[in-house]
Amino acid sequence: MKKILFLLIVLFSISIFASLTVIPDATVVEVGSPLGIKVISDKTVFVEFSLGGFEPADVVFDGIAGDSYVYYIAPLIEASDTLIFKTSNESTSITIYFVKSSEEVKNKSFAKVKSFSGHVAIKKGDLWNSITSETVIEEGDEILTMENSFVEVEFEDGSVSKILENSQVLFERIRYDKGVVDIVMDLKKGKSYNIVQKLLNKFSKFRIKTESVTAGVRGTRFAVFENGKILTYEGSVFAYFSDGKVLPVKEGYALESFEKPKKVDIPEEEFVKVMPEKPTTKKEEVKEKEKTTSIQPSVPPVSVGPVRKGNDYYMVYSIAPEFDFGLVRVGVGFTAYSTDVSGNLYYGLPSDNPSTNIINGLTLNSLAFKIFNVDFRYGNMLPKSLGLGFTTRNYYNPFSKSFDIEYDSDKFLLYARLPYELSKIYPIEFLTSDSIFLAEASIKFNLPFIGESSIGVGVTIDTQASSAFLEDISATPVESAYSLFLKKEIFKNFDFGIELSVENGLNDYSLGSFAGFYGNFSFVNLTAGIYYYLDGFVPFYFNNNYSYLKSTNKLPAMDSKSSSGYLSGFDFDTSFAKGKLYLYGTLTNFSSSTLEGQIEISIPQIGTFSGLSIAGYYFDKTPFEGSLFSLDTTSYLKIIYPLAGESFSAGVIFMWDGEKWNENVIIGVDLWR
Structure with a gap:
């Protein structure tokens, strides 16, 4: 009771003997x-300051009238500043003090193309x-739009940025x-229109940088120009200037420099009207195969399509018929590819040293x-399992070639895959076409x-294994896997097998x-088994999704807990259909x-039907x-129609992106690619 009475006396004294009082909620802010x-x-009351700013912006230019509660906005740099509050007769x-955020989002995400029109390059x-x-758009990627073009990019939280x-x-x-978002874009030239979801977590950030100002928001619709102009159509935007000053831009206002915001002079419809409801693509566009996987790639006679090598993309044009010379089969053709937005063609397979020599x-x-x-075989990789497939099961890297050599006799078997092309x-x-080397004896x-x-x-062995390809970059990646297996025939065409495996990481290993x-049985192969592994082991780690997970930095780490599991399924092969289900x-x-x-499924030619x-x-x-199709689903459906026998075909591909089906044209691409 005495403490409360003392506080009331202090407040009463302040109100009588002092006409200016400033009480901050804290003296340290992120x-x-x-x-x-x-x-x-x-x-x-007027305020003098060197860094930061106030909300509302009127505080900066018109002062604070009477008793008020205002917000000071800290700059984006770690420093400190002294704020001087003045009236006509006292101050x-x-x-x-400005400190770095205590929460940092480490998990890398990605963005996807929601729609686009015209000529857009990445x-x-x-x-x-x-x-x-x-x-798929990842950290470090850059997008360029041409005249009369745009692209609409959607982030994982649902926010959308349209690059005009x-x-x-x-x-x-x-x-x-x-739920924590951290998105930073550098607008080097042009303009963008953005629709940002409400960022409920206080640690979330969505910022667009220009040379003179950074626009930071927490849920709004706004546009940014390369000269630093910001237009706010809903919510509010904080303009963080390069000199450390900050100004809020509320709904319906715009600014180009550190001055009092003015009414928006460009209607929002100017940015919205060019947005189509669905992606627009040219008929000749070939769908990217970045998320697809397959089980029997081969070299088609005619091929037009994008090819991924590591983190780089190439548009490859190839005519590659195959010829039989007795026991030897050779595929010789002509290949060219494009490496940049200007469309220049280079000859041969994609390389770090592109050649302009037509030979x-x-x-x-x-x-x-x-x-x-x-x-002996050289060509596009085929799926390969080692042992019983417990660590390496149907592994291959799409769009990559390799040398596969196998010696199989009555006494022993030797196999090796060398990823060179x-x-x-x-x-x-x-060139090294892949980082995975396989061997079996x-x-x-x-x-x-x-x-x-x-x-x-x-x-x-993965010669490029790194924590940078993991979902958690602080975890341990699998660098190699070693298996000891035993197979015994129970009766004709029916075997029992055991596999003991070791997965090795950086100064770590685990067993399974x-x-x-x-x-x-006839055209069907059946498989069923159980397994057990210790802490850190990842069963079926090197599989036909490995390359995609690695390219999107989503490989699992050696952080799993010991567990037991099962595998069951079948594959089949007939003259009209083949497939698998596991x-x-x-x-x-x-x-x-x-x-x-x-x-x-192959539907044969009937009469004039090809x-x-x-x-x-x-x-x-x-x-x-x-549901059957969700965010965890990777799926596609292809319908292929032959245009000129088996040497040239075209069709349509429907790809599930986690939320909806997308449709694209494919030309001259092998059915399983």
Whole structure:
């Protein structure tokens, strides 16, 4: 009671003997954040400051009238500033310290193309490529729009940024983790119109930088120009100037410099009217294959389409017929590709050293022969499993070539995959096409009371393994996997197998084991088994989704807890259809299973009807949760029609992007690519 009485006396004394009182909510504030300040006075109070600003903006230019509660906006730099509050006959000051945010979003996210029109290019690394409706935009990527063009980019939280014509934007940060958003774009030229979802988490940020000012928002509709002009159509925008000053721009107002905001002079309809409801693409555009996976790639005679090499994209044009010369099959053709937005053509396979020598357009696309017990193959990668497939199952890298060599005799089997490709013939140049090396060796034997069996080892090594490709960059990546397996024939075409595996990371390793049955019945192959692994082991780690997960920095880390699981499914191959369907997951949580399926159906030529091919793929880590198609689903459906026999075909592809189906034209692309 005495404390309350003392406080009342102090406040009463202040109100009588002092006409100017300033009470901040705190003296330390995070950079870019607001700080409440209570100002008590019977006169107009003006503020002198070097950094930051006030909300409302009238405080800066017209002062504070009477008793008021205002917000001071900290700059985007770690520093301090002394604020001097003045009336006509007295003054007081406070010092505010600006500190770095205590919360940092580390998980990298991505953005996708919601719609686009005209000529739009994206830069990944040092190379420019044309954008498509399935292009994934990541940190460090840059977008360029031409005359009468635009692209609408959608982020994971639903916010949308439309980059208008003759504009160039660098995506500095794209982060999203448990509702916390951290997006920073650098508008190098042109203008953008933005619709930002309400950022409920106080640590969330959405900022667009120009040379003179950074626009920071927490849920609004606004436009930004390269000269620093900001127009706010809903909510409010904070303009953080390069000299450390800050001004809020409320709804219906605009500014170009550190001056009192004025009424918006450009109607919002000017930015909205060119937005189509659906993506517009040219008929000749070939859908990006970045998210697709397949199980039997091969070199088509005619191919037009985008190809990804690491984080770079190329538009490749290839004519590559195959010829049989006795035991040897050779695919020789002509290949050219485009590497930049200007559309210049280079010859040969995509390379860091592009060639303008037309002779390099002559390419060796495939080479295969089998002599005695040696099976040699060079060409686009085929899916490969090692041992029983517990660590390496149907692995391949789309759009990459490799040398596959296998020696298979009655006594033993040797296999190796070397990920290199011949990119140019003059001067001759071999490039590393993938970072994964595979090898397997097994011995076959027949013992009394045991029967025909084989024992072997498998090795998988990723020479570029790094935590940068993980969802959690602070975690440990899998660098290599080693397997010891034993197979025994139970009865004809039905085997039992056991595999013991080691996965190795940076100064870390983990163990796992698998046991299962394999059977071949006519055109169907059945598989069923159970497994157990210790902390840090990731079953089926090197699979046919590995390359996509690596390119999007979503590879799993060695941070799993010990568990047991199962694998069951089948694959089949007939003259008119082939495919697979597998389900696997943990025994302790059946709802966390993964479902993977793929099918190809061929409808033969009948009369004048040239036939039709249909291919589909489905991959879902949560197939028993929610709807059939969800954010966890990777899926496509292709319908292919032959235009000139088997050498040239066209069709349509429907790709699921996590929310909706997108449609694109494909030309001369192999059905399973």
